[in-house]
Amino acid sequence: MMGKKYKFIFLVLIDLALINISYLISFYFRFSTIINNEYINIYLRRMPLILSVYIICFYLFKLYESLWTIASIDEFMLGVAGCVVGSGVNLIISIMIIDRIPLLVTIMAGILNVMLVVGFRMSFRIYRRIVVGVSSLDKRNFQRVLIVGAGSIGNMVINEMRKHPEMKYNPVAIIDDNLEKVGTSISGAKVLGSRSEIKKVVEEKNIDLIVVAIPSLKVEGKKELIKLCSETKAKVKIIPGVYELIDEKTHLTNMRDVDLKDLLGREPVKLDVEGISEYIKGKVVLVTGGGGSIGSELCRQIASYNPSELLILDIYENSAYEIQNELSRKYPCLNHKVLIASVRDRRRIEKIFQQYKPQVVFHAAAHKHVPLMEFNPIEAVKNNVFGTLNVAECSGKYGVKKFVLISTDKAVNPTNIMGATKRICEMIIQAMNKISSTEFVAVRFGNVLGSNGSVIPLFKKQIEEGGPVTVTHPEITRYFMLIPEAVQLVLQAGTFARGGEIFVLDMGEPVKIYDLACELIRLSGYEPNKDIEIKFTGLRPGEKLYEELLMAEEGLKETRHEKIFIGRPTFVDMNKLKKYFKEIRFIVEHESQEELIRKIQELVVTYKRVEYHLDNTEKLVDEKYSEDDIISQVSATLR
Structure with missing residues (x-):
């Protein structure tokens, strides 16, 4: 396994190559034929500054810290932001100097950098998804899971289940009371109806486990929801709270069994x-x-x-x-x-x-x-x-x-x-x-x-x-x-x-x-x-x-x-x-x-x-x- 230091050096070298490739492609599209030697000489003189600006921006936007095999929309946005800021700074520098690279080349190179640099990093996740998908094709021993809640936590739970096939969870359906979400899909699982249809969905989809993924649910609502779930033959677990899932060390391990405090449905005490x-x-x-x-x-x-x-x-x-x-x-x-x-x-x-x-x-x-x-x-x-x-x-x-x-x-x-x-x-x-x-x-x-x-x-x-x-x-x-x-x-x-x-x-x-x-x-x-x-x-x-x-x-x-x-x-x-x-x-x-x-x-x-x-x-x-x-x-x- 590659160490953190070597991983950083590897990514920097790849980024240097990708930035240069983006500029070469931009020159080609700009001039279509033979590139003027004068512009090539200017680029070679400016290259250390251009590369330094990009690498510093990538570092500041944490492109060398993220675990790209499980990257989310947040890592993607940081990658785009790093490339945009880097190209913006280089564009400003080009405007301020006389012997400069054509502005169109700098702009096109910035666009290509987003595609190449971010695309290279996202390829890690695509590769992992393919490998995980192939390795978990046989899901006969997996628990068939119904997620209650099509919000951000429900999405997070589904993604976690897909990333960790060793836990043997197969999210097959979602329930949500927002009727506008019914019929849509989230991370490959379809929203099949509201809470009133939990029993029907459990029977039709042969659900083994129901996961309640609505941590913001009020106590009375949670009590009613758990009552509906208990009428099925599926086991029921609860995601306690968003803050517990954000912790990288917890993830799905924080799913807990329903206990008496959920069944009691008691409101929090107000104190003087x-x-x-x-x-x-x-x-x-x-x-x-x-x-x-x-x-x-x-x-x-x-x-x-x-x-x-x-x-x-x-x-x-x-x-x-x-x-x-x-x-x-x-x-x-x-x-x-x-x-x-x-x-x-x-x-x-x-x-x-x-x-x-x-x-x-x-x-x-x-x-x-x-x-x-x-x-x-x-x-x-x-x-x-x-x-x-x-x-x-x-x-x-x-x-x-x-x-x-x-x-x-x-x-x-x-x-x-x-x-x-x-x-x-x-x-x-x-x-x-x-x-x-x-x-x-x-x-x-x-x-x-x-x-x-x-x-x-x-x-x-x-x-x-x-x-x-x-x-x-x-x-x-x-x-x-x-x-x-x-x-x-x-x-x-x-x-x-x-x-x-x-x-x-x-x-x-x-x-x-x-x-x-x-x-x-x-x-x-x-x-x-x-x-x-x-x-x-x-x-x-x-x-x-x-x-x-x-x-x-x-x-x-x-x-x-x-x-x-x-x-x-x-x-x-x-x-x-x-x-x-x-x-x-x-x-x-x-x-x-x-x-x-x-x-x-x-x-x-x-x-x-x-x-x-x-x-x-x-x-x-x-x-x-x-x-x-x-x-x-x-x-x-x-x-």
């Missing part, structure tokens, strides 16, 4: 940036659980608001180390520290508050996996309840301005120990708010995509392995939100905090997990329960069929943000909580799990353990409280 900046900029901010899914994203977004110091507290050194490295790369001027500590360790937490004096605290440290905590309730209480109590009391003691608890929809009418402990956490911050100058608030939301243990990666892996895809129950539904979106709303909720509120995020419409599994199977090019089996495994210990975001007694109040609401405070007496905590701590120390469950049920009267069966019947594991008993005791215990 000034309001968030006001309570974070120049402040010492502490994030507990800073290495976790939510905690690390909090750190990323907080860093952009220029805190005076960001404290990342986590017990797991590996995850904390990763976010530290990421922040160091992206925000080299950020003052941040990683503190390896457990929120259970009261002395260590108090020492941290005493030393760093945080002004804003985001408490994201918690055990969150429902089935695991059902088998380890003592650990759930130690970490979630007493960990939150430690951080909350230190916040009040050391003058923290704002404390934000990351809560969960599983805290509402909990059916598992994890949800019950998070409900107690909410009770702690509401009780603390009554006796402290710190503004204590909680933000409650459902499942987040991309978090550790998320269902989507599991489904994708199961589909890749040929199934079965496991769903716990045919009727199970969940609220979903993207991690960045959830964290943006958490930060925004902090601007509305006055103390004691439980902020509830608008999670959109709940999603039935069975329907979600079916959509992902179809978008992977398979038929649910035909190509890929969906197997029901039964709800895991403590798992609910339906999640709720509000308790009945909390009510709902709007804020200035359309996606954030406030649940009415259910005031809790801290002395009463402390009494329970003393008893619970004694039980924890003696590791009596059943006694612990009973005591938590006394404190969180809406907590009931339920077993759901695949026939949609439910059975109370502990029938100590009837529904009427629970309702009658809510006010007595929580107020």
Whole structure:
């Protein structure tokens, strides 16, 4: 393979020869017969200047940098521009001197230079196209591709597929809603209709893969389009954005599978940036659980608001180390520290508050996996309840301005120990708010995509392995939100905090997990329960069929943000909580799990353990409280 230096020398020598040839041809056409020796002598004297002007112009217009085997219209235009400027400069020089080459010769030579110099370079691409075309004539093993979008990105995708036959893509048709394009061809592929004809085209053309190449498509439009594509038997992929394709290193590798964020079709969050900046900029901010899914994203977004110091507290050194490295790369001027500590360790937490004096605290440290905590309730209480109590009391003691608890929809009418402990956490911050100058608030939301243990990666892996895809129950539904979106709303909720509120995020419409599994199977090019089996495994210990975001007694109040609401405070007496905590701590120390469950049920009267069966019947594991008993005791215990 020719080195870069030798390639440059080779092209310069070819250009010198082509320029001379263009002038000789121009002389011939100008004089038709024998060329006057005087003009030949003038040309020989001017030749070094003429050649130098052209070569410099070619260099300035990057004719020696382009990869001409895959040249596009941009390289072609640069080549034409280089030749035109070069001939223009030589024409001006000829006009300014007396003993000059005939102006007509200079003009004709300039025109011929465009043809010869640019034509020589484009011949590389023509040759490559012929070679690629011949080498890929047998396309029986290629995936037949339908491109959705006849714009510049669609054209780019088709060209990339043709340039890389080793990827085995054969673009056979295009779909576009612009009816003026229907019937036209783009890079050899014909536009066959609008999106309403996707199913018909897929069947008629035996399409294996649909590529959605409209990165500017609005979220609702994308959701509808993906829905249409999922009704076919073709696999569906998406081109994320123009900027990713411009990068020479990515090209088609950035095609990705459809995921839940595409199916959810959620609009981007609009933020009051000034309001968030006001309570974070120049402040010492502490994030507990800073290495976790939510905690690390909090750190990323907080860093952009220029805190005076960001404290990342986590017990797991590996995850904390990763976010530290990421922040160091992206925000080299950020003052941040990683503190390896457990929120259970009261002395260590108090020492941290005493030393760093945080002004804003985001408490994201918690055990969150429902089935695991059902088998380890003592650990759930130690970490979630007493960990939150430690951080909350230190916040009040050391003058923290704002404390934000990351809560969960599983805290509402909990059916598992994890949800019950998070409900107690909410009770702690509401009780603390009554006796402290710190503004204590909680933000409650459902499942987040991309978090550790998320269902989507599991489904994708199961589909890749040929199934079965496991769903716990045919009727199970969940609220979903993207991690960045959830964290943006958490930060925004902090601007509305006055103390004691439980902020509830608008999670959109709940999603039935069975329907979600079916959509992902179809978008992977398979038929649910035909190509890929969906197997029901039964709800895991403590798992609910339906999640709720509000308790009945909390009510709902709007804020200035359309996606954030406030649940009415259910005031809790801290002395009463402390009494329970003393008893619970004694039980924890003696590791009596059943006694612990009973005591938590006394404190969180809406907590009931339920077993759901695949026939949609439910059975109370502990029938100590009837529904009427629970309702009658809510006010007595929580107020």
